[in-house]
Amino acid sequence: MIKKTLYFGNPVYLSLRNGQLVIKLPEVEKSTSLPETLKKQAETTRAIEDIGIVILDNKQITITSGVIEALLENNCxxxxxxxxxxxVGLMLPLYGNTTQNERFREQLDASVPLKKQLWQQTIQTKINNQATVLSLCTHEEIKCMRVWANNVRSGDPDNLEARAAAYYWKLLFSNIKGFTREREGIPPNNLLNYGYAILRAIVARGLVTSGLLPTLGIHHHNRYNAYCLADDIMEPYRPYVDELVFQLTNAHDIPIELTKELKASLLTIPTLEVVINGRRSPLMVAVGQTTASLYKCFCGESRKIVYPER
Structure with a gap:
C-alpha cells in the first residue's frame, strides 16, 4: 500500500493518541463559545502506519515528541x-532495516568500479527519461539525447549528463524568456525546487528503509551534503517532476508564486504513475524497488540497479 503525504500549511496541533495522529485546529481548541462535543468533532485522526511523508509549513504548528517518535519508528x-x-529540513529514522549494520558495511565496501558502473546506469536512464519528457512536451523526437545516453561510459568521464542537461533545459522551457535552470532563478525554478525537495525526501526515506546510508553516494561526495546517495538515486526520477512542472506551467501561465493550489499538485509526486520492471507503479513504490535493487548490487547479488523508464 502506498503511504500518504500529509501537508500542514496552517496553525495546527499534532499529538498522539492510541497510536493515531490527532490533528486539532488551535482556533477551535481555544474557542470558549463552542461546546466540547463540537470541539471533539473538529478533531481529525490518521493512522501513523499509513503515513510516508509529513510536511510542516507554518511557524505556528505544534507537534509533540510522541508524534515525531511514532512517525520515525514507522519510517516516515x-x-x-x-x-x-x-x-529546509529533513528528518529520517536512524534505524530503517533489521540488518542495517551489515548493509552499511556492504555499502562502505562497494568497489570503485561497481560505483562507476552504477553511475553509468543512472545517467543513461536519466538522459533517456529526459529525452522522452522532452519529446512529449515539444512533440519532437530527440535523437541526439538517445545517442548521448548510449554513449555514457562507466563513471560518465565525458560528462554527458551535463551536455544533455544543457540541451534539455534550453528546449523544455524555451517559451519562457531568460529561463535557465538555477536554484535562485526565475519561475518555474521555484516549482522545480519544491518538487525536487519532495522527491529527495521520498528517495532518502527509501534508502533508509533499505538499510542504506543516504550520506554515502556513488557519485556525489560534497562534504557538506548529508544526502549524497539520495541525490544520486533521484536523478532518473527528476524528469517525472519536470513533466509535472511543465504541465502546471502551461495550465497557470508561468506562476510567479508557489500557491497552495500548486503545492497540492506537487504533493502528488509520490503517487505519480511510473513504469518499472515492465509494470505500472506509484513513484514512491518504485523508489522502494530501486533502493532494494541498489542494496543487491552492494551485496553482490546483482550488477544492475532498477530504475523506471519513461
Missing part, C-alpha cells in the same frame, strides 16, 4: 519549511 520522512515555504 518529516520535512520542515522556511519562511518562503520551501523545504
Amino acid at each position: 520522512a518529516l520535512i520542515t519549511c522556511d519562511s518562503k515555504s520551501m523545504p
